[in-house]
Amino acid sequence: MQVTSTTYFPILISAREAEFHPDWVLDRFIPGLAVGYSFGPPFGETMVTWPDLEKMRVSRRTVKRQAEETLYSAMSQLRIHGQPPSLMLSFEGLESTVLLVEEFWNDLAEQVPGELVIGVPARDVxxxxxxxxxxxxxxxxxxxxxxxxxxxxQLLMHDLLVWRAGGWVPLPRPEEETTPEIPLPDLDLPEPEPVHTPEPIDQPR
Structure with a gap:
């Protein structure tokens, strides 16, 4: 395999945007989002395409692995801003890519009330x-x-996402949440009287 010094970086892509770029190299992430790969730096401007892989004689797996390595090495630049009840990430305009770093979210999940919930409306938010x-x-x-x-x-997700079992799932909207069943107390009610079914009446011939 040809060795290349090109640097890659993972970029989150909405399903809608992916429809307009069938030549991009994409991997599935969660419903509504895919992972693409950008040349760089600067990252996020030029995406890796299938013809690029053929031209460079580089495998998709190699691009994915190198992109993940670049992401993890850049995590030292991540910053968290704001005050509760909500915080903001800062990551050089590629904040949404941090969704791929499982260890970060596992740690952060221990510091929020309830389950960890995020809004990721755009690539940089x-x-x-x-x-x-x-x-x-x-x-x-x-x-x-x-x-x-x-x-x-560069819009991404309209729904909020919740971190569960090491992955992202959509958080139901309030109108979609089911009303919990309220248990009724045990009541001392009399047994119902048996219902007697009347005998059928013979019809006149």
């Missing part, structure tokens, strides 16, 4: 809160709504 913070959830949802209302070319 990640808002962090906890499911146990009503104010944090409302603030995060409002921020996501504003981003989608304003529009843009």
């Amino acid at each position: 990640v808002i962090v809160t906890g499911s146990g913070s009503t104010a944090g959830l409302e603030k995060t949802r409002r921020a996501v709504e504003r981003m989608f209302f304003a529009g843009g070319t």
